[in-house]
Amino acid sequence: MELEDLRLAVYRSFAATGQAPTTQMLAAHLGTDDAEIKSGLEMLARNRHLVLSDNDDIVMAHPFSAVPLGFAVMGNATLWWGGCAWDSFALPHLVHEAESMLVATRCPACDTPHAWNVGRDQPPAGEEIAHFLVPAAHMWDDVVHTCGNQRIFCSTTCVDSWLTRTAQSRGYVMDLVTLWRFAQHWYDGRLEHGYVRREPVGAAEYFRSVGLAGSFWGL
Numbered sequence: 135m136e137l138e139d140l141r142l143a144v145y146r147s148f149a150a151t152g153q154a155p156t157t158q159m160l161a162a163h164l165g166t167d168d169a170e171i172k173s174g175l176e177m178l179a180r181n182r183h184l185v186l187s188d189n190d191d192i193v194m195a196h197p198f199s200a201v202p203l204g205f206a207v208m209g210n211a212t213l214w215w216g217g218c219a220w221d222s223f224a225l226p227h228l229v230h231e232a233e234s235m236l237v238a239t240r241c242p243a244c245d246t247p248h249a250w251n252v253g254r255d256q257p258p259a260g261e262e263i264a265h266f267l268v269p270a271a272h273m274w275d276d277v278v279h280t281c282g283n284q285r286i287f288c289s290t291t292c293v294d295s296w297l298t299r300t301a302q303s304r305g306y307v308m309d310l311v312t313l314w315r316f317a318q319h320w321y322d323g324r325l326e327h328g329y330v331r332r333e334p335v336g337a338a339e340y341f342r343s344v345g346l347a348g349s350f351w352g353l
């Protein structure tokens with residue numbers, strides 16, 4: 135079994151169904167046994183193509199998530215957990231299942247519901263603010279925690295009240311236009327064969343090209 139075939143099977147299963155495939159499904163699909171799938175998944179996790187739970191279940195394959203992290207993304211016939219704000223805004227760019235997808239969340243500070251039609255042609259309208267808590271250099275220390283803290287708030291007032299309440303210091307704040315542009319091409323190629331991770335070499339260059347700045351992004 136080629137590792138890239140396994141990676142692609144995981145990503146395409148998430149894209150088509152919104153759910154993580156099981157080891158048994160992958161073994162049947164790739165004509166191999168559970169043991170080879172398990173060791174392949176571990177290798178992919180080491181290379182940051184996906185995230186496994188303590189039980190070796192697939193938790194994330196960015197931008198896809200098997201667990202709720204504050205966002206839901208609805209296409210024409212498929213429903214995904216959206217991962218973080220970045221991942222949720224990236225889904226319509228990566229999966230062309232619909233012209234636009236409904237991205238829904240609640241402000242972590244005040245529970246106000248927010249939803250946007252996110253498509254590929256232009257950023258959604260909205261005055262809301264995305265806040266990323268964990269700096270780029272530490273995003274993979276605990277990536278599920280990192281994604282769980284990349285959220286969309288009503289305003290900077292809500293960001294600050296949430297930070298005060300949770301005793302944390304401010305990370306990086308961006309408007310929805312920047313978030314959309316940032317999400318637009320980051321995951322390009324992940325549903326195709328021969329994908330090569332952008333990080334770490336191309337990451338800084340990409341961050342700069344979409345208008346991010348400062349030491350938070352390693353720039």
Ligand SMILES: [Zn+2]
Binds near residue numbers: 218221280284
């Ligand atoms: Zn994320």
Ligand SMILES: [Zn+2]
Binds near residue numbers: 242287288
């Ligand atoms: Zn709020």
